[in-house]
Amino acid sequence: MSGDDDLTQLVVGFLGISLLSVGGGIAVLPEMHRLVVETHGWMDELGFAKRFALAQAAPGPNIMVVGLIGWHVSGTLGMFAAMLAMCGPTSLLAYGFASLRGRLAGALWMRVFERGMVPIAIGLIAASGLLLAAGTAEAPLAIAITVASTLFVWRTKGSPLWVLGAGAVLGAAFLR
């Protein structure tokens, strides 16, 4: 599965996504799905959804799913290369903004940008959720878990770790 060609494609692909990741890592999952599952066939839909779930269940930023994808394609080198390609450009931008003098927060143009881009981010996040749900919907119980988890996160203030734990237990009991 490895090879220079795949590594190059991996880096180029994530570099292309990086600066467009308005709304963070989850909003660009559909684009990662295109790169990883549809264009290059590095893994199937369920494999993609599972790696995302592993990254969610582990501590750390949820962008770590990019590291898991990189690992799968090119091992340790792929892991670092993919993370650097995804986070390097945005980190430089964040450094530039942080170094600007003066307060950015509260400036009118920033509030307009925030308000105006958030709906796009939410739409993309919803699309990510539906895409992941479709990838895991191999049994009615899996769909039921997704629906219950949606309601839990929406309606309660409980830690999301509860739903991941419940999903693990239900999966062990009924999805074999």
Added chain:
Amino acid sequence: MTLAAAENDRERPGNAALFLAYLQIGLTGFGGVNAWARQLLVEKRGWMTEQEYAETLGVAQVLPGPNAINCAIGVGVRFGGGFGALACSIGLLAGPMALLAVIASLYDAYGQLPLVRAVLTGIAAAAAGMVLGTAVKMVDRLRPTLPLITVGITALVLALLRVPLPFVVLGLAPFGLLAAWQVLRR
């Protein structure tokens, strides 16, 4: 005591302290890092006020890229310039990256065992719901105007139709910004 004096009284962490703080944040940050970062930096260490942290996170969320890393860079620059930013972001990622290498190896070795496969499918289904629930919650909290809702739904539909990301983000941005400008101008 004036505000400036209060600021001078507060401890300014060095780069080593920043690195260790973010190492801890990365390794304890289950289910999203930001809440843990706020707790450590504001409540436990008192390096930043609630307002300062909220502003740093706000800028991090507006910029593209992972919020947690952007925010770590903002905190790092505030206390230690470029090296501070490196200390925070490397600290944040070092622990989870090491852990993830272990998880990935275990997945390669045991991921196809029926029990492991079933557990992971269950977790993946729950994680999909987590993402959907987050989206619904954000809409709930924002109570957007009709033009903003239209922009959001268009983004959802375009993404599901597999329109490439650059077209979705850059194509809808003018409409989103215009709709937001109308709201804020009032």
